[in-house]
Amino acid sequence: MVKRVAATACLVVLLLGPVARSESGQSKDIVDTAVEARTFNSLVTALKAAGLVETLKGKGPFTVFAPTDEAFAKLPPGTLDDLLKPQNKDRLTKILTYHVVSGKLMASDVVKLKSAKTLSGESLQIQSAGGTVTVNGARVIKTDITASNGVIHVIDAVLLPKN
DSSP, rough: HHHHHHHHHHHHHBBBBBOOOOOOOOOOOHHHHHHHHHHOOHHHHHHHHOHHHHTTTTSEEEEEEEEOOOHHHHHHHTTTHTTTTTGHHHHHHHHTTTTTTESSOOOOTTTOEEEBBTTOOEEEEEETTEEEEETTTEEEEEEEEETEEEEEEEESSSOOOOO
């Protein structure tokens, strides 16, 4: 219990992300927040190719475990280019929805979970130890980037579903 509270405190204090605000003072949606961050270009490109932009601009709320451009760069050469082809839209959609959980799960919620069901229908395995949280082995490197329709947690790897 003490370790879990300490892990939560570490994540919230050390990795607390900024709140994205528009000029009018209203929070931006998940897609606009990702675009503005400029570290999720590959993710945004993939969302467009899969036709998921409108979904993640929707009411939500959503929790997105968002891989950075560096995470996409860790994929074998040509993987992202291949996934972006129109004939691979179904596979790309499955991969991207595997990064999204219905509901708004802040870091303090995530560290209490062992798993979370994704929009793809599969579950992510969550582990918390020593102040580090991993999702299917991907390290959560920044948390609680809030948006008008949910929250983004930044991860250092692209999550690939089993099916």
